[in-house]
Amino acid sequence: MPSLIEKFINQHMFITVVLATASILSGCTEMPESHPPGEPFDPYEETNREIHEFNVDLDRQIVRPTGLGVTKAIPDDLEDGLGNFVSNLSLPGAAVNNLIQGNMKGAWNDTTRFAVNSTVGLLGVFDAASDMGMAEATNTNLSETLYIWGVQDGAYTELPLLGPSTGRDAVGTIGSVLTNPLNYLFNTPQSYVSIAATLLNAFSARGRNADLVDSVLYESADSYAQSRTIYLQNRQFRYARDDADGYLDDYEDPYQ
Amino acid sequence: MKKLSRRLSLQYGAGAIIGFLLPSRVIALSENHAKILIENVASDINTIINSGKSGAALTGDVEKLFKRYADLDIIAKTTLGRDSRRASSAQLRAFSRAFSGYMARKYSKVFREFEGGRIEIEGIRKVKSWHEVKTGVYLRGRSKIQVLFLVSDKSGKDLFFDMIIEGISLRLTERTEITAMLERRKGDINALTEDLKKAG
Numbered sequence: 001m002p003s004l005i006e007k008f009i010n011q012h013m014f015i016t017v018v019l020a021t022a023s024i025l026s027g028c029t030e031m032p033e034s035h036p037p038g039e040p041f042d043p044y045e046e047t048n049r050e051i052h053e054f055n056v057d058l059d060r061q062i063v064r065p066t067g068l069g070v071t072k073a074i075p076d077d078l079e080d081g082l083g084n085f086v087s088n089l090s091l092p093g094a095a096v097n098n099l100i101q102g103n104m105k106g107a108w109n110d111t112t113r114f115a116v117n118s119t120v121g122l123l124g125v126f127d128a129a130s131d132m133g134m135a136e137a138t139n140t141n142l143s144e145t146l147y148i149w150g151v152q153d154g155a156y157t158e159l160p161l162l163g164p165s166t167g168r169d170a171v172g173t174i175g176s177v178l179t180n181p182l183n184y185l186f187n188t189p190q191s192y193v194s195i196a197a198t199l200l201n202a203f204s205a206r207g208r209n210a211d212l213v214d215s216v217l218y219e220s221a222d223s224y225a226q227s228r229t230i231y232l233q234n235r236q237f238r239y240a241r242d243d244a245d246g247y248l249d250d251y252e253d254p255y256q
Numbered sequence: 257m258k259k260l261s262r263r264l265s266l267q268y269g270a271g272a273i274i275g276f277l278l279p280s281r282v283i284a285l286s287e288n289h290a291k292i293l294i295e296n297v298a299s300d301i302n303t304i305i306n307s308g309k310s311g312a313a314l315t316g317d318v319e320k321l322f323k324r325y326a327d328l329d330i331i332a333k334t335t336l337g338r339d340s341r342r343a344s345s346a347q348l349r350a351f352s353r354a355f356s357g358y359m360a361r362k363y364s365k366v367f368r369e370f371e372g373g374r375i376e377i378e379g380i381r382k383v384k385s386w387h388e389v390k391t392g393v394y395l396r397g398r399s400k401i402q403v404l405f406l407v408s409d410k411s412g413k414d415l416f417f418d419m420i421i422e423g424i425s426l427r428l429t430e431r432t433e434i435t436a437m438l439e440r441r442k443g444d445i446n447a448l449t450e451d452l453k454k455a456g
Contacts, residue, residue, distance in 0.1 A: 080397040127397070136399055211365045219455070222436035229432045230424055237402075237423020244381075244390075247423060253385055254334045254417055254427065255410040 029155040029167065038250035040228055042156040051158045052224045056217055058161065063206055064214075070200065071207030079204050081125040086201040087137065088117045088124025089194055093176060094138055097145045106138040113137055139238075143172025147239055156228060164231035289414045290387035290407040291380050297325050297405065297416070298375045298391060305370040318367055319360030327408070327415035328356050331427055335434040339445065347445050354452040359430075361456030366421065370395065375403065385410070386417070 031041045042048065071079065091114035098107035113129040121128035130136070146168050147153075154167020162173065206213060220226040233247075240246025304317050322328060332355040333340045333348060340348065373395040380389045386408040393401040404420040418427045434448070437455070441447040 083397065139399075209369065212369060215362060215365055215456075220433055220436070221440055221455075222433070225432050225436055226429070229429055233424045233428065234422055240423075244388075245383075247420065247425070248383065251425075251428075254330050255385065255408060 030152055031155075040156050040232055041153075042228065044155055044157065048156065048158040049224050051160055052227070054160060055158065055163060056223065059206075059217060063203065064210070067203040067206030067208075068210060069207070070203040071210075074204065079208065082197065082201050082204060084117070084121070084127045085124045086197050087127075088114060088121070089197070090139075090141075091117075091137060093142075094140050097140050097142055098138055100145050101140065101148050103138070103140075106140065109135045110138055141172060142176040143169040144239060146172050156232070158224070158227075164227050169235075286409060286414075287380060287382065287387055289409065290389055291377070293325060293407055293414045293416065294377060294380075294389040294391065294405050297321065298377055300325075301367070301370070301375050305367055305373055305375075308371075310368065314368065315360050315364045318364040319356060322356060322359055322363075325416060326419075327411045327413075327417045328352060328359070330411065330417050331355070331359075331430070334427060335431045336438070336445075337431060337435065339438060339443070343445050347449070351445060351449045351452070354449045358452045358456040359426075363426070370401075372396065389416075 029043060035041055074082070091110045095107045095110040095114065098104070098110060113134055114124075116129045116132065116134065117124045117127060120126075151168050151171075157165050157167060157170055159165045159170060159173070165173065216226050216230065217223050236246060300317075300321050304314070304321065307314075307317070309317065329348075329352050332352040335355070336343065336351070343351070370393050373393050375391050375393045378390045378392050380387055382388075383406075386406050389405045389407060391403045391405065393403055395401065402422055404418075405416040406418040406420070407414060407416045409415075418425055420426070437451055438445070438448050441451065
């Protein structure tokens with residue numbers, strides 16, 4: 001494990017450079033008016049597919065086996081606790097983004113949730129807020145803030161290690177590191193704890209959802225196209241929030 | 257004369273009331289049908305995800321569920337997209353049969369993720385030409401998963417033609433997959449059908 005974390009940190013610079021390049025490239029790419037609705041806007045498909053190959057190799061060699069090992073080694077209850085702990089860490093960043101989005105209710109929800117889970121929930125390991133019937137976390141982030149502000153989505157982009165994204169989402173991903181207040185409050189070693197927990201949780205999630213992820217990455221005829229459509233559909237759903245008609249824009253009546 | 261006009265106005269009145277009530281009753285009726293269908297689907301899903309079954313037994317239950325409540329023919333046909341137009345009806349039938357088994361194998365993995373949880377109906381509304389039934393899957397230690405069922409009676413029976421999990425439409429996702437599979441076979445629908453029998 002330590003060697004993996006070291007590797008991750010060493011690669012951090014590399015990832016940042018790649019992310020910045022990718023987002024500059026695709027963030028500036030405006031979708032032409034003539035683009036058919038419902039079709040993914042993917043002008044860099046060739047490069048994206050190469051990065052996808054890299055990601056699948058990385059998954060096959062490191063992420064998948066580690067994930068299966070992690071989920072086998074850690075009892076389910078502890079994995080739940082780890083997931084809660086990591087979700088809790090994301091709340092201050094979400095609260096800040098809610099503020100910027102003008103969603104005061106969401107900001108209040110996420111802040112009180114963080115307060116309750118960090119104390120009653122023992123540093124977030126237990127989701128005491130949900131047990132008390134508090135509102136669900138908004139799960140918002142900088143990418144959604146940029147969306148709400150009307151920033152152009154840019155081209156579909158598969159990022160190394162991080163997977164499916166778009167120009168706008170890639171900018172949001174880099175920026176979210178900057179908007180997470182926890183990064184300012186803590187210096188090492190606490191920040192290592194949060195990086196390690198986030199990484200461990202990612203492995204645990206990979207292991208726990210092995211069947212589903214495997215079916216996309218290894219059993220589909222075109223895993224690149226599958227990941228792309230799943231990502232874009234799910235993102236549209238998340239951004240639609242309370243707008244129940246979100247999915248209907250490009251949805252055709254199959255009986256016509 | 258007075259009597260006649262009274263009778264007329266009564267008749268008109270009754271007619272107006274019936275005319276007024278009828279469309280809304282018809283709508284309510286089909287809404288009810290959609291709801292009953294998904295109540296049955298939800299009850300079967302709850303049984304499946306709490307049965308502890310896996311492998312072929314689970315796949316068998318999921319296939320039964322799709323065969324009973326889903327319009328598999330229209331789902332299969334629309335995943336072929338424009339290529340469905342050049343397929344013969346025998347080809348379409350064979351494809352649809354293979355597709356049903358493929359869906360069962362693939363989506364039994366989704367149902368396994370729901371193991372130990374419960375699915376509940378949360379609302380129903382009319383959308384375009386169909387009814388959208390909103391359900392939520394509740395799993396311990398996870399936030400609710402939204403699943404929409406789109407129900408139509410255009411096949412002659414109330415059946416669902418899509419299942420949208422957290423915004424991810426089964427029909428649209430499988431359309432991407434089937435397109436890729438068909439491309440790999442250079443457009444040969446028979447070869448695609450053979451591949452589909454082993455896929456998922």
